[in-house]
Amino acid sequence: MDKQKKNTKENTKENLTVDQVGESFEVEFLPRRVLLWRSFKKHKLGILSMWILAFFYLIVIFADFLSPMSPYKQNASIGFAAPSKIYWKHKGEWIGPYIFPLETARDPITYQRSFYETSELRMVKGVGTNGSPFVYTLGENNVTALVAQVKIDEIGVGATGEGLFKTTTKDWNMVRIEKEGIFKEPLVNVSVEKDTLDLYRSNPRYVKTLQQIGDLAQIKTVESLQKISVKYADGKTESISLIALEEYDFKVYPIKWFVRSWEYKLFGFIPSNLHLFGVDSPAVLYLFGGDNYGRDIYTRILFGGRTSLSVGLIGILITFTIGLFLGGISGYYGGWADEILMRLTEILISIPTLYLLISLRAILPPDLPSTTTYLMVVVILSFIGWPGMSRVIRGMVLSLKQKEFVEAAKAMGYPSLRIIWRHIIPNTATYIIVAASLSIPGYILGEAGLSFLGFGIREPQSSWGLMLAQAQDLVALRNYTWLLLPGLFLFIAILAFNLFGDALRDAFDPRSLGH
């Protein structure tokens, strides 16, 4: 392939057109960075990855502003909530995005949790038992709440007829959305669980009823609206018995833009409480679902990205500083320093990475504060990375040492350290940049792996690997697929870094610059 490239280049030099003269002129005289950028721009995937990475870092920096709730805020009662259902139309009318608050119910037999949407009554209009019509709206005339009083009849159905077991009354502050039919006509729920039936059969309170209806086959529950109690701001309550409800409406919880809610510090020092979007409580907006404590996965992915994406950059910075320093010295001076260093790197390289990682973590006390844990993880990752880097730098310095410009610098009497730092190291720059972008995924993966195993970042701090650890529970994995989302982000970030690094490597290849 390269052969072909060269051939075409030679051909162009033989019969030059005006354009090609311009091109060869540019190759000769344009600054190097312009040429680099030009050849990098040819890699479409590399450009795309660059934008994706820029986007990732941007959303991670503004994580607080973009998050509707704090990453540590728990809603344990609705843990593992599915991503919120977002509605756009209300009663056939487009009113913009809104959601409803969630509540949980636990199946008495399987203990499987299920979620249902609830809401408050916002408006009721109807005719009372005294014959006069009424209209109540939340927020108007000091009305603070509209509570539905519901009568629940449990009726046994037997071989010879039906009989009432018991009647209870309940106040519904929050009405289950699926049960809205109750305002039109009584709602019949038929339940036929065997255990419940047996319970009723053996209950002495129902002997009389049971004798009337014969063998109990099933129990039905009939829910019907009895009264509406209206609560006022001054604490008074008015109870209205009603003949018919003509119209009613639920309160909706719109997704609001630029809301003020939980406090944070932008960039770590500007206090603020402005957020891009949010909803009023008790509604909780889960864009990507919730985790086991009911924390918002979307928010935690943003905050976890801070950890995961910064580990790579800081880790690479430390590794390169150590690698350049040690590799430079051992390559330039050689001798016993070189010998010791190379033996040491050999030993470190001989221990499988992850074993070394977790063993090093084991040295440290397990209960460190979260910032220290983060620093420790970065330091450990850099400790793993420097031997390989030092060896490569050493090799490059060894070969550069023989070059004329180094000889010249020596002849001019420059001190050795200056020659290393100002003459030799800058010549390894392209390699260093490419190697850096290609080895960042290793750091991100290392951190994710450590946290996944429970040796890295700890709760309540967040990192993509740590979040994935929740998906290790098979039951959770099966039922709450959204727990895998952090992995997707991890995957995209690593893919982008790989593609970006690949494009950089191609762009920095002297052949692609026309040299």
Place this chain on the structure above:
Amino acid sequence: MLKFIIRRLILSIPVLLGVSILSFLIISAAPGNFLDVFRLDPSISRETVQRLEREFGFDKDPFTQYLTWLFQVVKGNWGYSFQFKQPVFNLIWQRLGATLLLSLTTLVFSWAIGIPLGIYAALKQYSFKDQLSSVIAFLGLSIPSFFFSLLFLYFASRTRLFPIGGMLSVNSSQMNTWELIVDYLWHVIGPAVTLGFSGLAGIMRQMRGQFLDQLHMDYVEFAKAKGMPRKVVFYKHALRNAINPLITIFGYSLSGLLGGAVLTETVFGWPGMGRLVIQALTAQDLYLVMASLMVSSLMLIIGNLAADILLALVDPRIRYRFH
């Protein structure tokens, strides 16, 4: 050749010694003395603790301690795991088998598929299938193995096509050899695929690149011009030259598998070394940690040695350099 192998073997001894010193340093640096746990455990008698103290020389200075420990290790006494209540040596021996089995299966999987795919992609360069395989390779290289494992587990638990962990079924003790092999293969698909996929992708890309480089060499052009059958040119001449660099990768991939298996083993509940280390570290079972560090490094060194020997076998230039 023998001289080369012996030379390489001797060179790896100081590395192993270095690893042992490092492991010992890690153990010494860990908070607390690891016999503290024994002292607190009422089921272990005072005599046992004192005997262990003598055996591992805790009353002496660190240097003597290290020498004593090294001596014990050479003798085969690798210490006692308080968590599993058995000697560390036996424990590691049991788990090493599972890890090696998984690594070997993964290796076979990734190489048996990666090499032919790479050759195919090189021969059909720029075709749709070539580009498709490049895309898949890039995805494979970028997907974190434990995320892939979780995805696989999700798939397995949804479809019930594959077991959701372990190495053998519960009733494996009643199976005959063939059933055992089938049962093992059924269980190993998940871990091997998720662990070996990135390796497969890497091998495929390397093979494709190397083969393409060779195909553009002058000697290939010449052989073609001479009228040599295509098959002979490709598979006898170009392929043989292309495969050399891959042999170096072979050794490193073996060692990489041992290290990377920790995560896969944890996700799939594979009874291997990786999980043992995790359990040992969470329980601060430090003899076990030390021994597994040593053994895993030994495996890595053996892997590199195997790579070097293989390379020397196929490439005479390396053999002669050492004469």
